[in-house]
Amino acid sequence: MIDLKDLRENPDRYRTGAQRKQVPVDIDRLLELDSSRRETLSEQETLRAEQNRLAKETGPKIGPLMGQLKKAEGADKDRLQAEIDAIKAAPAALKEKIQSLEGTLKVSEDEFRSLLLSVPLPPDEDVPVGKTADDNVELRRWAPAGWDYDKSFEENKGFKPKTHIELCDSLGLVDFPRGVKLAGTRSYVLTGMGMRLHQAVLRYAIDYMSDTNGFTPMSVPVVVKEEAMVGTGFFPGGREQAYHVDEVSRGSGHDLFLTGTGEVGLMGLHQDEILDEDDLPKQYVTVSTCFRREAGAAGKDTAGLYRIHQFDKVEQVVICPSDETVSREWHRRMIGFVETFLQSLALPYRLLQCCTGDLGVKNADMIDLECWMPGRGEPDADGVPTGEFGETHSASRLYDYQCRRLNMRYRAGGEGGQGTTTFCHSLNNTVAASPRILIPILENYQNADGSVTVPEVLRPYMNGIETIG
């Protein structure tokens, strides 16, 4: 959520921001609703003040009079009743006015709230303006010794590459038909060494973030209340992307939603809390199963492990004080963690500065990391793919947008501090999403004989196995 006060003062900043992000939102309508709302609110407040004043004044009088009324008879009773009615008349009139204003407020409340929630965080000035992912800017690329981006896979390795789908099939790593039988399109079953490799990457990623980088490992719910989805900024915009568990129609008080990333659980942890500044930054890492409906992606990446409804992801989040410099520094570091991670796996990758149109509502800045996938891309003359980068990581910097929605603040000055409360800043980044990351692993580690070498850092997690197949 954006800062409403700032919106009032700098509406153009938000108009431009929304425009650059290609998010249609009627800022003028929001401002209009805000001002009429405040007008009604202050009118109502004045009446309430008067009502409270009267209540304090007449309260002690009415009580005894009511008591006397019970015992009184005849003319005395009529006189007392008249007196009570006279006292009640003024507040009763106020009550009617207040209720009528309440009605006025209710009419626009829903529209106001949903408009406010849908105003995107303006992208930072140093984020390149662009419309789609095609306008993203490559920052740099890295490759392990023995890999040259200017040469084809065959020139680099001496044989034509297989796609991960072919490898999974020939090595018995994934059973796609049975996955589809069980759960429909975009479903799969990891089998044997496929499952072990999947578990190995995830566990390696968790250990790396915990042991080497000081993150606290967590297991968090993946089925959450709507509040958590709205709070983390995935709703209302991404409602279509989430699986919805309808519990209300079965008599429960609230529906549930399956999370599409561990970020929801990790960030939701401190919803409605005031943290101690001394406890910041919070560095959390989780591995969680992620569920995505992939609505609107029909026909895109339908084969293989690239775009699927369910996967497991190790995700890192950082909650830090409200300071742009600190938050930018964390962004760099979190990207650094992933680069070191990928370098330890010797996977070729590149960094992309996402353009404004590719950011999504809650980000001020986003860096994507793409691994080289030899089995993707246009086919050559022999029908063998020529390779392509594929997104495996995404590092977001959100300022206080998410923490505002989550109502997550901290108090300056440490324990018992006297400082005022401030919304925290938050950041998140993938560490490893599997099985997608198995694609570059399998494709880059394949051998001429059709086997796949297990990356050295993963061998301890696979009982020392060096080769699959």
Place this chain on the structure above:
RNA sequence: GGAGAGGUGGCAGAGCGGUUGAAUGCGCCGGAUUCGAAAUCCGGUAUGGCCUUCGGGUCAUCGGGGGUUCGAAUCCCCCCCUCUCCGCCA
């Protein structure tokens, strides 16, 4: 899932229709006392919104939502959560 009890400020815990944003204790902050500390004493100690001549004013909030009433922490309804017992169970 069934039966019962309960959700009040950072914590514990009163209040159960009338000047209650809320007693009391603990904690915390400031001060006094002290060479210093403990103890003691005094004062202060929620969050958010709106308005402001920046002194302050005002409204809302006692799990959440709705209702009754001139007036609700207190009464009614729905929901959520916690605890105890029973049942079921990875």
